[in-house]
Amino acid sequence: MxxxxxxxxxxxxxxxxxxxxxxxxxxxxxxxxxxxxxxxHAWQLWLTGPAEQLWLTDAVxxxxxxxxxxxxxxxxxxxxxxxxxxxxxxxxRRATEYFxxxxxxxxxxxxxxxxxxxxxxxxxxxxxxxxxxVFGTVFTVVLxxxxxxxxxxxxxxxxxxxxxxxxxxxxxxxxLPAASPKIFAGLRVSLSQALILMVVSEMxxxxxxxxxxxxxxxxxxxxxxxxxxxxxxxLLGYLLNNALLAxxxxxxxxxxxxENPENPARAKGRA
Amino acid sequence: xxxxxxxLVGPLALLAVWELAAALGLLDRHYLPPPSVxxxxxxxxxxxxxxxxxxxxxxxxxxxxxxGISALIAIPLGLLLGSARPARRAVLTVVEFLRPLxxxxxxxxxxxxxxxxxxxxxxxxTYAAVWPILFNTMYALDEMDPLYTDLARSFxxxxxxxxxxVALPHAAPFVATGIRVSASIALVVVVVVELIAGGARGVGTxxxxxxxxxxxxxxxLAGTVVVGLLGYLINSGLGLARRKAFGWAESREEL
Numbered sequence: 001m002x003x004x005x006x007x008x009x010x011x012x013x014x015x016x017x018x019x020x021x022x023x024x025x026x027x028x029x030x031x032x033x034x035x036x037x038x039x040x041h042a043w044q045l046w047l048t049g050p051a052e053q054l055w056l057t058d059a060v061x062x063x064x065x066x067x068x069x070x071x072x073x074x075x076x077x078x079x080x081x082x083x084x085x086x087x088x089x090x091x092x093r094r095a096t097e098y099f100x101x102x103x104x105x106x107x108x109x110x111x112x113x114x115x116x117x118x119x120x121x122x123x124x125x126x127x128x129x130x131x132x133x134v135f136g137t138v139f140t141v142v143l144x145x146x147x148x149x150x151x152x153x154x155x156x157x158x159x160x161x162x163x164x165x166x167x168x169x170x171x172x173x174x175x176l177p178a179a180s181p182k183i184f185a186g187l188r189v190s191l192s193q194a195l196i197l198m199v200v201s202e203m204x205x206x207x208x209x210x211x212x213x214x215x216x217x218x219x220x221x222x223x224x225x226x227x228x229x230x231x232x233x234x235l236l237g238y239l240l241n242n243a244l245l246a247x248x249x250x251x252x253x254x255x256x257x258x259e260n261p262e263n264p265a266r267a268k269g270r271a
Numbered sequence: 272x273x274x275x276x277x278x279l280v281g282p283l284a285l286l287a288v289w290e291l292a293a294a295l296g297l298l299d300r301h302y303l304p305p306p307s308v309x310x311x312x313x314x315x316x317x318x319x320x321x322x323x324x325x326x327x328x329x330x331x332x333x334x335x336x337x338x339g340i341s342a343l344i345a346i347p348l349g350l351l352l353g354s355a356r357p358a359r360r361a362v363l364t365v366v367e368f369l370r371p372l373x374x375x376x377x378x379x380x381x382x383x384x385x386x387x388x389x390x391x392x393x394x395x396x397t398y399a400a401v402w403p404i405l406f407n408t409m410y411a412l413d414e415m416d417p418l419y420t421d422l423a424r425s426f427x428x429x430x431x432x433x434x435x436x437v438a439l440p441h442a443a444p445f446v447a448t449g450i451r452v453s454a455s456i457a458l459v460v461v462v463v464v465e466l467i468a469g470g471a472r473g474v475g476t477x478x479x480x481x482x483x484x485x486x487x488x489x490x491x492l493a494g495t496v497v498v499g500l501l502g503y504l505i506n507s508g509l510g511l512a513r514r515k516a517f518g519w520a521e522s523r524e525e526l
Contacts, residue, residue, distance in 0.1 A: 012361035013368070031384060102281030108455060108506055109499040112375075112463040113475065116482030116491050120302045196373040203375065203467050211375075215467075218379030230376055237371025 033227050042228040059213075064232070067198055067209040070126060074133025075194040079187055082138045086145025086183075087175060096146060103139050111136030112200045119205045129201040129209075136197045137190035144186025148179030184248040191240055199233065304489040313493035327497065329472040330461055333389050337396035337457045338450070345401045345453075346446055349408025350434050353442070359409070366402070374399040374460050378467060387470030396460040400453035407449030411442035444517035451509040458502050474498050 017035050024034035033041075046064065049057040089095050089103075115132055122128040152175055160174050176183075202211025210229055217225035286306045292298045293305035300308075316323040352359040374395040381391045415438065423433045465475025474494055481490035 008357055008360050009364055010361075013364045016365060031380075097277045099281040101278035102285060105282065105499065105503055108502040109495065110459045110462050110502065112459065112466055113478050113491075113495045113498055115466070116478060117303070117488060117495070119482075120486065120488065192371060192373075195371070196375060199373050199375050200463060200467070203378075214376060214379045218383055221383070223383075226380055230372070230380065233376040234368055234372040237373070238368050241367075241371050 031223060033223055038224065038227040038231055041224040042231060045225065045228055046232075063209055063213050066126070067202065067211070070129045070133065070202075070209070071194050071198045074130045074198070075137060075187075075191055077130070077134050078137040078141050078190055078194070081134070082141025082186070082190070083145050083183060085138075086142040086186075087149045087171065087179065089142065090146035090149025090179065091152075091175065096150070100143075100146075103143055107139035107143060111197060112204075115201055115204050118201075124205055125207070128205055129198065132201040133194045133197045137193045140190045140193060141183070141186045144182045144189070145179055148182025149175050151182075152178045181252055184244070184252065188241065188244050188248070191244060192237065195233070195237055195240070301486075302488055304492060308489050309492045309496060312489050313496045316490075316493055317497065323474075323477060323494075326472050326474050326477045327501075329389075330458075330465065330474045330498075331501070333392045333473070334396065334454075334458050334461050337393045337461065338400055338454055340393065341397045341400035341453060341457065342404055342446075342450060344397070345404035345449070346408055346439075349405045349446075350412070350438055350442070352405075353409040353412025354430075354434060354438060366405075370402050375463055375467070378464060382468055387464075387468035389471055391468060392461050392464045392471065392473070395464055396457040399460045400457040403452035403456065404446060404449035407445045407452075408442050411445035412438055415441045444513065447509070447513040447517060451506060451513065454505050454509055455502055458498070458505060462498055 020032075021034045021036055024032045046057055046060050047055060049055050049060070053061070089099065111132060114135065115128075118128045118131045118135070122131045156174055156178065160170055165174070198209070199211040199214070202209035203215050206212045210233060214226060214229045217223070217229065289298075290305045290307060293300055293303070298305070317327075352362055377395060377398065378391070381394055385391045385394065419437050419441065420433055423437045428436065461473065462475040462478075465471065465473035466479050467475075469476050469479050474497060478491050478494040478498075481487045481494065
């Protein structure tokens with residue numbers, strides 16, 4: 001039964017990878033490398049460094065870690081700013097009416113098109129990339145948080161008033177928990193947006209990072225590097241998404257209706 | 272109406288602050304031109320510049336084709352996966368690895384495979400736009416009352432007929448929501464591909480050309496405003512269409 005379960009879940013993926021492996025080897029195309037070759041290449045590219053570098057190669061320190069730093073740095077700035085602004089906005093009907101449409105417009109702006117602007121406004125490299133990531137993700141967090149903060153149950157509000165809960169307790173123990181499912185949804189969407197913007201900003205204006213490496217590999221026709229980069233990004237997206245889902249499940253296990261956080265209709269904003 | 276007016280206050284305040292900052296010399300006029308330069312430029316581009324209009328049309332056409340193809344792929348697949356549990360588990364494992372991969376990460380590969388023309392734009396935008404429609408269709412079927420399918424079965428409907436006469440109408444409002452989310456994604460991906468790959472005509476290519484070379488930030492910003500406006504119009508248009516067509520269905524996603 002366990003074997004059947006395992007096959008039911010992973011069978012198709014394994015079959016597809018095997019089919020790709022076999023057909024790529026048979027066809028011998030220079031564009032489509034077999035997955036085995038990609039993995040071996042990725043291993044050599046990133047994991048064959050000396051022991052004092054924790055077996056990571058220079059390529060990891062030059063490209064992968066800076067990319068991750070920008071990704072998480074930008075996302076964290078967005079998360080803090082977005083949650084703070086969103087909580088304030090969500091509890092004020094007036095503020096929502098005045099600024100909601102503006103924020104909505106900003107969210108629907110194509111952030112990558114603003115990269116040329118950020119390139120002249122901020123120093124080329126990490127500051128520009130952080131600005132791009134923050135601008136591209138903060139509105140998603142704000143709008144989702146505001147949505148959640150606006151949905152505090154009136155009974156809870158009255159109870160808090162009756163018990164004379166102070167402002168600190170009101171924000172941290174009532175508004176924040178009530179908003180947390182929406183906040184998590186917003187954070188998940190914004191993390192995938194941050195991943196996209198990290199790649200885009202590195203492709204356009206950078207001399208390091210995974211996005212830069214992808215473009216470089218393409219220009220040099222290094223297909224093994226190209227595929228390794230794509231696989232690493234796919235893996236990164238998969239791990240980040242699942243890690244955040246796991247955190248969300250743990251943190252929100254007390255909440256009813258949190259069973260299916262995958263449901264896309266819960267989150268506003270595009271992934 | 273009063274609410275709509277209040278909604279205008281935010282944008283107007285932003286424009287005023289931006290204009291003022293430029294007038295006071297706090298912002299470099301060359302790098303960040305004020306709205307009094309950008310907005311007329313955007314209007315001029317849209318009304319008098321036939322090259323820019325062709326760019327806009329090219330972007331819109333590729334966007335529409337990509338959205339259409341992704342709907343054609345995602346709706347039947349969503350119906351299938353929504354009604355066949357074992358298939359769904361297997362396919363979702365694959366999807367979980369594909370979906371988080373940013374479409375732009377595939378761009379260098381596809382530029383080599385397909386060139387930097389419309390084929391690449393359409394392929395990548397389709398790739399990115401498939402997921403919201405697929406997931407919305409699938410989850411819609413989860414929330415369907417089993418009574419409907421049981422009833423259909425007791426009337427002797429086959430699987431395919433049930434899918435199209437019972438499941439699809441039930442899922443339609445959710446599909447519409449998915450299409451709306453996908454539309455904004457597809458538009459952005461088309462512009463991003465143009466912006467990075469250049470090559471074929473499009474607003475993204477226009478922005479790329481304006482920013483390289485002379486560094487015409489007024490044109491960059493005007494182009495961005497036009498794309499933002501397009502996105503906003505498409506999004507609210509689809510929202511309106513959804514409310515008109517499926518007003519009977521309880522709205523799951525406001526805004």
